Amino acid sequence: MDAELVTIGTELLLGFTLDTNSAFLGQRLGGIGVRLTRRSTVPDELEPIRSAIVEGLDRTRLVIVSGGLGPTHDDVTKRVVGELFQVPLEFSAAIWDELVGRFARLGRVLSERNRCQAEVPRGAHVLPNPRGTAPGLWLTGEAGEAILLPGVPGEFRGLVDEQVVPRLRERSRNRVVRSMVIRTTGIAESALADRLASIEPQLAPLTLASLPGLAGVDLRLTAWDLLPEEAQPLLERQAERIRTVTGDHAYGADEDDLAAVFLAECRRAGVRVGVAESCTGGMLGERITEIPGSSEVFAGGVIAYANSVKEELGVPARILDQYGAVSQEAALEMARALQRRFSVDLAIAITGVAGPGGGSEAKPVGLVWFGFADRKNAVARRVVFPGSRHDIRARACQFALWQAWLRVRAGEGETERRS
């Protein structure tokens, strides 16, 4: 079953309000196997509203309308839809009395302005809205079906969950659209596509979408129009197949945060962690401590932004003089010094050129050196990241977490306790 959404609101088009209802509806409809095939946003004006609804009904016979039911003069939706379904608006005493009573219980008096909210296109099914003054309306006729919902997010969501989804679910033969995300990092979208090319034809009937972001590339597998008991095992089997080709790059599923995945691994391995951050200035610590319970694993760190702080931490001045603050040697010494100072099992150091200034031929903007030190050894990694200052810093933190996670998973940093 397909449906379209028409969202009414001049303030949405002006960009002053972010439309979150649309994403919410898409998820809810997907969950019951209804495919949202188009969303349109139009201003609070008669003609654009009419044409968007007419076009949607032509294409799918089912249009959900968000907004345009308020008490102000610019809300013309009910009138437009009444005309489309060739029914007059009628004042409903039942709706009005309920509204007046509800307001009275709150010690409030309804404005005459609200009377129009009790007007209903003849024959429309009324969807009670306990959270606001405008009820939802469900019209069925020659033109198809139109479901009118108030645009206020809390009211919209309440009506979708309590009125719309249960009614549509009955019709959709229980089929669902269900997705699973495999989160990857440390590999470019094109390189990932090359690896996936061989297995992609075998994923049918599932579809695969690739979504690059600062955390890496998310791979979304989607099952369309299947029964839940078919969709779930299929998703799991194919996700496993994808993981075999993405290898160490796949760190989690769905909403997993690499910082949380890393912390869980540290907890399992009994590894205590500290950070020494230069160009990221605290961002790695922030990522780690955003996870509740991180104090079990995370000791803390030093934001070694100025060279004086790097020296205070224990990086020899001659290293900074000879190789510079952004160098393999500085990264290694930062990690070693932090490991000793805080006596942690794994110290992660980051030093780089985040830009926009400060780059050179030898050390361009985006160059970042990483150091990882455990109680015995230290290793360094070098990457040049693309993007803005923010992007470079965010990518550097994600890379650091990824490498640290791989090290802990492989048993590095546990040598002391094992021996």
Place this chain on the structure above:
Amino acid sequence: MDAELVTIGTELLLGFTLDTNSAFLGQRLGGIGVRLTRRSTVPDELEPIRSAIVEGLDRTRLVIVSGGLGPTHDDVTKRVVGELFQVPLEFSAAIWDELVGRFARLGRVLSERNRCQAEVPRGAHVLPNPRGTAPGLWLTGEAGEAILLPGVPGEFRGLVDEQVVPRLRERSRNRVVRSMVIRTTGIAESALADRLASIEPQLAPLTLASLPGLAGVDLRLTAWDLLPEEAQPLLERQAERIRTVTGDHAYGADEDDLAAVFLAECRRAGVRVGVAESCTGGMLGERITEIPGSSEVFAGGVIAYANSVKEELGVPARILDQYGAVSQEAALEMARALQRRFSVDLAIAITGVAGPGGGSEAKPVGLVWFGFADRKNAVARRVVFPGSRHDIRARACQFALWQAWLRVRAGEGETERRS
């Protein structure tokens, strides 16, 4: 001038991705007097993309398209638009060479898969995209105008600001919708509304909207449908009137970040800053170092998450034992120790209960103590913040920056050098 936006993405319709490009574009177009009259979101499929673009061109002759330019097989936008404008796709060696060169400088190799990103509909104007691999394209023909932009938010925004807005502005010698935001912090929305009540009637014809967020409450003044030379002085005059009642709470305008405002004040005053962070775990350092050039002012800090690190920093164990890590005494000692250790002019310390666990009757989740130490004195502040772990941490950083800014502005922390 009217325009429509067509956003391409099955992910958006499924509700897995929130569409922020649309609001951004609406704001930017409003700023140059171009009215966005419709937004449509369609899946990554040929027919829906084609019909949405055709309908938009029929209505407004100017359609901006977001998304559908990536290297994966589901990106068919260029093909569709080429057909609409009746021009073939041609491989551009110039674009390809630039791309290969850019990747080479980052030490990376482009996949053959990216070759399609160098294909251009004949006659299209190419909009360089330094942030990604797909350039923007601007087609003009019988059908009207189509502007194709990549959907990745950073790339989309960059191209809108650098390429689209300047070109469209030249054409719209028109009336504008123009806004100015006065950013406030450290005051509740309702308290702010009380202060504004007396002046609000005098703001007409401008409208005032109050937008609460983690950084504080933004007040947006909007001039509708005025000439730029009328709108700007009116906005400035009324913004000034608002600032007289918001006082110390108003820290900036429009997109101003309090971290940048604070750093500018430090630079002016010659104050060098360090941080000691417990519950914020590096977030304050991250906020400060996100600003380019922060190294002139910011020395660094210590993420004193575990008590052992607080002691290592120089907080006496008896303070932690007697008063606890979240206390006035601990906050003061953290600030004093950091100030001495890094020899900065102003040390900012944060220690609190970010939750979700760890709260008690005496020290509830949300309780945060702040310490501010200069070369002579130290003061503490106590606040209980509402919200989630993330909200509490973000609000704590904003509060710390606000208080630190007020101190530097008032000349605190400069006593040493002045004497």
